[in-house]
Amino acid sequence: MNILEIKNLNVVYETKKNAFGATQKVYAVNGINLEIKKGEILAIAGESGCGKSTLAKALMKLVDISSGEIILEGTNILNFKDKELKDFYKKIQMIFQNPYSSLNPKMKIGQILAEPLEINTKLTKKEIKKHILETLEKVGLDESCLNNYPHEFSGGQRQRIAIARALMLNPEIILADEPVSALDVSIQAQIINLLKQLKQDYNLTFLFISHDLGVIKYLSDRVAVMYLGEIVETGQTEEIFNDPKHPYTRALLSAVPELNSKTTDLIELTGELPSPENLPMGCKFHTRCPFVMSVCQTDIPNSTNFSNTHKCHCHLYK
Numbered sequence: 001m002n003i004l005e006i007k008n009l010n011v012v013y014e015t016k017k018n019a020f021g022a023t024q025k026v027y028a029v030n031g032i033n034l035e036i037k038k039g040e041i042l043a044i045a046g047e048s049g050c051g052k053s054t055l056a057k058a059l060m061k062l063v064d065i066s067s068g069e070i071i072l073e074g075t076n077i078l079n080f081k082d083k084e085l086k087d088f089y090k091k092i093q094m095i096f097q098n099p100y101s102s103l104n105p106k107m108k109i110g111q112i113l114a115e116p117l118e119i120n121t122k123l124t125k126k127e128i129k130k131h132i133l134e135t136l137e138k139v140g141l142d143e144s145c146l147n148n149y150p151h152e153f154s155g156g157q158r159q160r161i162a163i164a165r166a167l168m169l170n171p172e173i174i175l176a177d178e179p180v181s182a183l184d185v186s187i188q189a190q191i192i193n194l195l196k197q198l199k200q201d202y203n204l205t206f207l208f209i210s211h212d213l214g215v216i217k218y219l220s221d222r223v224a225v226m227y228l229g230e231i232v233e234t235g236q237t238e239e240i241f242n243d244p245k246h247p248y249t250r251a252l253l254s255a256v257p258e259l260n261s262k263t264t265d266l267i268e269l270t271g272e273l274p275s276p277e278n279l280p281m282g283c284k285f286h287t288r289c290p291f292v293m294s295v296c297q298t299d300i301p302n303s304t305n306f307s308n309t310h311k312c313h314c315h316l317y318k
């Protein structure tokens, strides 16, 4: 069952005025179609600047959506107002990359965790305390942290607190935007294993954004590869890692030797990511693709299915 469906989603930012008063359009998310199934961890992979955070912010309604639909449990969230919107924010929660800035430095952990329940539920003080203690235990913390401020904790502990806060209202889906990228490598594995455990315990759905393919391979059930605001390939994690089809996916994998068994298929990713202010015509990857053909420069590739779950947009597979 799909919990979330994204249909032809576009997000266009406008840059600040330059010295001459002119602004520029930034095409950050371009016609994305994607489903997230209940109980899965769907990873969004792609290099920095390809629009991953913008996609997550769009799903949280934190940025203006230029066009498209976001369907949560059958209803388009873009029409939500007042009560519907309040209910929506109980169902969807976000964890950010930087636990240093995502927790209010002036609030004690007890207040940070109680706040969502005080605003959104009619629970008594005692019930709130009980729920907080249960949730702290789930994320590997205990009562002793309640009277401390965020700055008194390590990065890993702070991310545990941010995860606990995200869990307070029993959400359906958690958007995790590079949740371990700011942490020491030794701590990353602990947090990743915690997310895995929470998925099992609560039957949670995760949209997991990362530029780290090693982490994605370990954690996710399914992967969507994003390039310049588009999804270029989707598949089960094994399909993406064992049989990547899109030259961009292959190039990303080629850059991580420990994930690569086939040394014959390596593709080096050359050149810079083009600016989303000035998108290439045709296939957006054609300016960096070693297999570029003339059709790639003019025509947007349709999708080719390799299995029920594995598909890719590339003219090589016509």
Ligand SMILES: Nc1ncnc2c1ncn2[C@@H]1O[C@H](COP(=O)(O)OP(=O)(O)O)[C@@H](O)[C@H]1O
Binding pocket: 013, 014, 015, 026, 028, 046, 047, 048, 049, 050, 051, 052, 053, 054, 055, 276
């Ligand atoms: N508020 C904004 N105004 C203008 N451009 C933005 C804004 N936020 C992000 N961008 C641009 O949109 C593109 C996608 O950014 P982002 O979604 O943060 O990518 P990622 O998370 O994959 O690194 C980048 O070129 C970025 O500079």
Ligand SMILES: [Mg+2]
Binding pocket: 052, 053, 054, 178
């Ligand atoms: Mg980002």
